[in-house]
Amino acid sequence: MSSLDVPREQWATRAGFILAAVGSAVGLGNIWRFPFLTAESGGAVFVLVYLLLVALIGLPVMLVEFVIGRRSERNPIGAFRRLGHPSWKFAGVIGALAGFIILSYYSVVGGWVLQYIVASFSGGYGGDPETFFVETASGTDAIVSHAVFMGLVAGIVALGVRNGLERAAKVMVPSVIVLLVALAGYGATLPNANEGYQFYLNPDVSTFASDAVSILPAAAGQAFFTLSLGMGVMITYSSYLGEDRNLLNDSLIIVAIDTFIALLAGLVAFPFLASQGVDLETGGGGAGAVFISLATAFESMPAGHLVGGVFFIMLAIAALSSAFSILEVVVSFVIDTFDVGRVPATVGITAVIFVVGIPTAIDLNYLDAYDLFANNILLIVGGLVLSIFIGWIYAPNALEELGQGRTGDGAFDAYWINVVRFVVPIVLLYTVYLAVVEYVEFIQGTFL
Numbered sequence: 001m002s003s004l005d006v007p008r009e010q011w012a013t014r015a016g017f018i019l020a021a022v023g024s025a026v027g028l029g030n031i032w033r034f035p036f037l038t039a040e041s042g043g044a045v046f047v048l049v050y051l052l053l054v055a056l057i058g059l060p061v062m063l064v065e066f067v068i069g070r071r072s073e074r075n076p077i078g079a080f081r082r083l084g085h086p087s088w089k090f091a092g093v094i095g096a097l098a099g100f101i102i103l104s105y106y107s108v109v110g111g112w113v114l115q116y117i118v119a120s121f122s123g124g125y126g127g128d129p130e131t132f133f134v135e136t137a138s139g140t141d142a143i144v145s146h147a148v149f150m151g152l153v154a155g156i157v158a159l160g161v162r163n164g165l166e167r168a169a170k171v172m173v174p175s176v177i178v179l180l181v182a183l184a185g186y187g188a189t190l191p192n193a194n195e196g197y198q199f200y201l202n203p204d205v206s207t208f209a210s211d212a213v214s215i216l217p218a219a220a221g222q223a224f225f226t227l228s229l230g231m232g233v234m235i236t237y238s239s240y241l242g243e244d245r246n247l248l249n250d251s252l253i254i255v256a257i258d259t260f261i262a263l264l265a266g267l268v269a270f271p272f273l274a275s276q277g278v279d280l281e282t283g284g285g286g287a288g289a290v291f292i293s294l295a296t297a298f299e300s301m302p303a304g305h306l307v308g309g310v311f312f313i314m315l316a317i318a319a320l321s322s323a324f325s326i327l328e329v330v331v332s333f334v335i336d337t338f339d340v341g342r343v344p345a346t347v348g349i350t351a352v353i354f355v356v357g358i359p360t361a362i363d364l365n366y367l368d369a370y371d372l373f374a375n376n377i378l379l380i381v382g383g384l385v386l387s388i389f390i391g392w393i394y395a396p397n398a399l400e401e402l403g404q405g406r407t408g409d410g411a412f413d414a415y416w417i418n419v420v421r422f423v424v425p426i427v428l429l430y431t432v433y434l435a436v437v438e439y440v441e442f443i444q445g446t447f448l
């Protein structure tokens with residue numbers, strides 16, 4: 001109990017919070033998942049819907065999490081108790097469950113990145129990037145690298161070496177941007193680059209309305225995933241935030257950096273996919289799309305293996321800082337709920353998550369099964385519940401909290417609370433409905 005009386009430890013600098021939040025947001029979601037989902041979901045229309053959702057839903061929901069975190073100075077489980085509404089802590093349970101499932105396959109993909117680092121520095125991708133990916137993605141190597149990745153994340157969480165991670169994020173973000181810009185420049189010189197850009201950037205307005213509905217769950221899931229929303233990560237990070245900080249400014253910076261990196265990754269992936277003859281119109285590529293096209297690029301460019309090695313190291317740092325934020329939420333949940341110590345909790349959860357991830361490392365079908373459920377359903381439900389809480393139960397206090405650290409802007413505040421009350425719940429409810437229908441079909445059809 002006494003910890004309640006001690007002033008909450010805060011981020012040492014403004015950059016500390018932004019770096020940690022950006023470290024969580026920027027990861028495999030931007031560089032692997034975004035291009036691959038765009039390829040699978042029809043290209044430019046998907047990109048447009050995703051961008052709309054980031055602005056219209058993602059940004060307001062990020063502010064919802066910031067308000068809850070800074071107001072309560074607690075992680076998602078403790079937050080609702082502290083705010084006087086303990087029964088809402090089920091939102092934290094949804095988040096912890098989502099994190100648990102997401103990390104199990106996130107770590108498998110993180111393991112692929114580790115394997116690509118080793119391959120880059122030890123002679124390349126076997127001359128055939130496609131075969132190399134298949135061999136990397138499933139089987140013993142995939143299980144071993146999944147174990148190594150989980151071990152690294154657990155080490156960071158158990159030792160509490162978050163500072164090191166923040167310093168790494170400081171190097172990672174600019175490096176990733178520089179590397180992606182360079183690769184995009186190289187991609188622009190490829191023979192069929194234009195086809196790739198067409199697919200990626202030129203939406204077909206005539207079918208937009210009907211396409212938009214069918215891709216809504218995927219685009220919403222991606223918006224939440226890439227911004228680390230719906231799980232309570234941003235609640236936790238903002239719980240260390242001082243009252244003098246401008247939440248709106250910070251959220252704009254985080255969303256802008258995250259979105260910029262995703263769009264850049266697309267500018268790299270699509271010219272390469274097109275020039276490799278991948279049939280984009282039929283959704284070609286799959287989960288391996290980005291890995292295969294990047295490896296092909298590194299294979300063909302001057303000093304490519306060195307550039308590839310550096311690129312995959314940066315990607316691993318990006319993935320680790322995201323995975324860290326997920327494990328942190330799950331571990332805090334278990335510590336608070338079952339009253340166990342940090343180290344045993346971390347070790348135990350890591351072991352279970354490792355086991356849960358093994359099917360993904362054997363059969364890529366599980367990636368979809370886990371990902372669709374945790375992402376398109378659980379994260380969205382999490383965001384929905386948090387928004388209803390702020391919009392309908394806690395609005396006056398939330399508005400006061402949002403206004404702290406900012407010279408007032410009544411117009412934005414009114415816009416925000418109305419979006420949180422009406423637009424977010426309506427859009428997300430509809431999204432969840434579509435996602436559940438889609439999931440049932442997927443399980444009955446493709447999966448079983």
Ligand code: PHE
Nearest residue numbers: 025027028029225226228322
């Ligand atoms: N945002 C991270 C990424 O894009 C993944 C993530 C999802 C992290 C949910 C935390 C919570 O890679």
